[in-house]
Amino acid sequence: MIDRIPSIDIVRFSTSGTEAIQTALRGARVFTGRNLIMKMDGSYHGSGDIAEYDSFVSPVRKGLSPHIDKEVVIGYFNDERTFQIIDQYKDQLAAVIVEGVMGAAGIIPPENGFLNQLQEKCRQYGIVFILDEVISFRLANAGAQEIYGLEPDITTLGKVVGGGMAVGAFGGRADIMSVFNPSKPNAVHHSGTFAGTPIAAAAGIAMLKKYQGETIIHLNEKGNQFAEDLKDLIYEYNLPLTVTHIGSLLNLHAIDTPIKTVDDVRRGNQTVLQAIQLAMLNEGVFFPKRGMMSLSTAITTDEFEFVLAMFDRVFKKYSMFIE
Template identity: 45%
Template sequence: MDPIAALDHEQLALFQSRTPRSRQLFERAQRVMPGGDTRTGTFHLPYPLFISRGKGCRLWDADDNEYLDFLNNFTSLLHGHVHPAVHQAMVTQASQGTVHGTANELQVQLAELLRKRVPSVERIRFCNSGTEATLFALRAAKAFTGKPKIMKMEGGYHGSHDQVAVAMAPPYGTNATAGLSPGALSEVLLGSFNDLEVTATLIRKHRDELAAVIVEPMMGAAGAIPAEPAFLEGLRAVTAECGVLLVLDEIITFRLGFGGIQERYGIRPDLTTFGKIIGGGLAVGAFGGRADIMATYDPTRPGAIVHSGTYNGNAATMAAGQKTLELFDREAVTRLNQAGDDLRARLNETLDAAGIDGIVAGIGSVLQLHFMAAPLRNARDANRGDRRLLRLMHLSLLNRGVFAAARQMYVLSTAMTPETLDQFVRHFTAALQPIAEAAKQATPMAGAR
């Protein structure tokens, strides 16, 4: 048997022996939910873990196995699970009602807090997810400019609505999922992440029909690939030159700077989308930017865009989000990012010592493992990585008590200590060693040097 397949079989058997209750729950779930869950991104073979509780930086599954949580709900749990102050804010507000069907002061307070942190956000509105945030931001861009098309980057992820659910994975130039509007792709131009020459040429060519360019300052789902500062600076310049709006998707990257990546890089977009951490562990989204663009949602103006949502700006989420951001001051931002940068360096040293091609990419507190050699500048580069080895690493870390995304994204929280990170490095090193040996023995030499 191929050494990689043999190791996979071994780790799979161990995973199944440790998690019989998760398997039972998955089989039960399949009888009432297609695929046994309601979130594609959490599924992995042979079945996802069923988690029963979390505390700080730890999780416990249905079989009471304990894990270090290096996923933090795909970056949204900035302070880990059940942070005392955030939890108290939720409990206090819940005792007064979670949603009241009208405006509330907490919504104003969180909006003011975000505006202070992000100067480009002159006005802001709340919604219930990152998907909604990008949908409403792009709708505003089209309404304001009167132009029908948007541009996104190949491999970019901005949620699951029709405007952006294209070209998220190879083959690019196609819808990413079934059921989209037949014309969805015709209204989207595809830029090349970190290739300013190609992207700027497209923007100039289509300036008369292009409402907005939406871009992640660090590609999230594609592999925590940072935008080069010159690329973002060039995008800002060419969009301004062409009368095209720049939408910065900071749903993931807002945690990477006190005012997001735009503060770190000195970029002032026309619109910004938020989500994840600003809800304090509850469902949330937000979009904001220039006052004249955001005025397209002002219901006192003729022809305003309709923006509905039963839970928009609900009091419980606003309370949790406000407390979360209050705790994440400049010192906390710097400390968490430094911890992530230090961890990234240690993991890359571990890969090098193991003699296997690998890169741990990312910025600050968000990291992602790729089994591949450089370069890693865009989604096409990331697709060269060995997915068999990623699956092996995922299973091996789960079996060692480390919970992370199947794609091996690692996310830090303020609940982690230096000892937590040391423990993670030990588990990573122990899991990597047999994988590197299997890769060296495999034919062809998968990932080996």
């Protein structure tokens, strides 16, 4: 992992992406001596309190700490307002955490150099820039940071780096990661009985050796082609649907306007999207009701054609309902 990701000097392991992110945020607080964390509205960073909090979440209703709104400030992906908010809280922010590509929110790639500007703003104020690559790492040898020319202070990882086993990881600059060094006084505590288990490590090594270079390029090409074929079907049936995608990640949205932000996603017709999801399930194809699809190297050409044929059948059968 250190060889593949130039921004990582030291890496530590956990049992999940959630745990990796929680620990990375704790380390950023100790390193900076500040307390406030910024996350993007609608981003998913696991199930910790900080990660779960956004503009649509009630701490009481969701069981989060009633004081969580004093620990988190909300930014907005692909939105200039974010930089103004950072200027406002610059002396309080320990870290800004952001996804390389917004995943669960609807596969929204960064636009107009948003992540690069965000990184520079963090550098300006000594804020730890944390890039969550749990989902986006699959897109290149070094993930989204390779695609967009980023050098985050800390990178958080999971899923792909474990080859299907339970694993999480975070790593970054040596000076920041040194706060976890147990040989130092007042080190940040980080341990876990199953963190970096031999089975997960062996699976992860095998995965990283196989999933690189031409394999990633080929899967991304298949993903882009699949997304374009799906768009062609939407156009053929004149449906109010949109596909967002990058490489092997794509998302179907029940809205016919461009998707740039999570607010665009929220304007979609979730009833229609869930109806399509159920109809596809009845045809033998599963994807989550939010419309997200992550393609695998194991999917064959025949299987791609089958899925597209089922979309064709569903779009044709339900076109009157969808309109």
